[in-house]
Amino acid sequence: MFARLEAEFASRLGRECLYVPSNRFGLFIALRYWMKPGQRLLMSPLSADEILFVVLAAGLRPVIAPISARNGNIDVSAVADLRFDGVLTTHLYGLPDDVVALARLCAERGIPLVEDAAHALHTTVAGVPVGTNGIAAVFSLSKHAGAAQGGMIAMASPEDRAALEELRGRWLSPRYAVAEFAGLVKAVARNTVVGTGLAYYTWRLAEALNLNERRNGYRIALRRDVLASRLAGTPHPGMAVLDPWIHADNHNYRMRQGSLAEGYALRRMQVADDQREQRLRGVRRLAGLKNIAPAVRDHLDQPLFRVPLLVQDRDHAAARLRRLGVITGHIYAPPFDDYAPGLTEPSPSPDAARWWARHVLPVDPLLADRAWPVLATLSAPPEAG
Known part of the structure; x- marks a missing residue:
């Protein structure tokens, strides 16, 4: 088989x-x-x-x-x-x-x-x-x-x-x-x-x-x-x-x-x-944005599945991208311990996960050019505490 x-x-x-x-x-x-x-x-x-x-x-x-x-x-x-x-x-x-x-x-x-x-x-x-x-x-x-x-x-x-x-x-x-x-x-x-x-x-x-x-x-x-x-x-x-x-x-x-x-x-x-190669070009272009997840710049040689940006008003940004034909999926919010309390042993330090879940905007690097008019206007969120 x-x-x-x-x-x-x-x-x-x-x-x-x-x-x-x-x-x-x-x-x-x-x-x-x-x-x-x-x-x-x-x-x-x-x-x-x-x-x-x-x-x-x-x-x-x-x-x-x-x-x-x-x-x-x-x-x-x-x-x-x-x-x-x-x-x-x-x-x-x-x-x-x-x-x-x-x-x-x-x-x-x-x-x-x-x-x-x-x-x-x-x-x-x-x-x-x-x-x-x-x-x-x-x-x-x-x-x-x-x-x-x-x-x-x-x-x-x-x-x-x-x-x-x-x-x-x-x-x-x-x-x-x-x-x-x-x-x-x-x-x-x-x-x-x-x-x-x-x-x-x-x-x-x-x-x-x-x-x-x-x-x-x-x-x-x-x-x-x-x-x-x-x-x-x-x-x-x-x-x-x-x-x-x-x-x-x-x-x-x-x-x-x-x-x-x-x-x-x-x-x-x-x-x-x-x-x-097209994915790599998209990753490298998106890595120039000020609100890119920091680790992306450590992995410019990786053809990522999605490039995570961290943005102030993620849901509004996702709606704007949809109108360009860039459908944003693979957002995992809230974190599992907030989603299913009692069914998990919660993280001893949950703040970073909550911050990511609120702000992450995963973008397909193959669609970097199509998404750029929206992505270039987005503001970064306050840094994680």
Whole structure:
């Protein structure tokens, strides 16, 4: 199953790779395999909603890490006194976590480091691809590449493959050709209109037809009472129990896929490679703005998935960009410990995460020129306290 795509990733990473139908599905089986129910997972407060619910579905206790105001990732210098049994990176927008320090810390404690590399398909650290520092990494094919579905687990030891395959088979849902084809059509349409004048009208139509996931601001509705009842009575609820929360914006996240999905993903990987230099040009242009996240200037050699700006009136800026056809997504607000108090162990130093969540404006570097008339007028927020 998906041997060509697995071989493509293995050639890039030098690791054994296993295809999964989505990044979130891959993270679930990785966490189920390398950690035990009841253990504590150190993670960023700034990530997609479904990642929090994947962690809960795996029976783990989310321990929310302080973040660095420079890059929005885990502040390794601030976690030494925290108790945790594993670490999950984010590599937010493609800006790398300090995986060298995190790998060293995990080795000292004898605990697993799992990299969520959904935003980091082309990111490297000291010339080494992201996804090769921990015991495992999970990539997304729908982010950089713009494929309809798909993710990839890259593992440090090929000996783990058989067990991960067994877990994958246990949790996969049946393949429905109509749903797979519809997903491909949607992906093709999205990739066709992105960055054009049609993007705004497509977004407006999707909103009017209620095709986008309902949200309270930028997060999906928590439905705390229902969620609590689903979590009660078992140390590891599993994906099916928390499916209404995990499936946000991708209701087929664990559906078996066929050859059409593999073929399209391979083509989109080539497109992503071809766009690398254009992404770099966009990153370098946006890095000249006064309100760029400081760490971007440290990584001008990285073709980032998104370039984070930190702006005074983010929501107004996002609305102005939409009218230019630049649709801003991947805003993670509020931080997980504010979004789901009681379900997480809160960060001991939450201010930087709250500041990022209020002010971050992630911009596709491929659309830097189209977005520039708005971005050049934006004011920087007061510095993080």
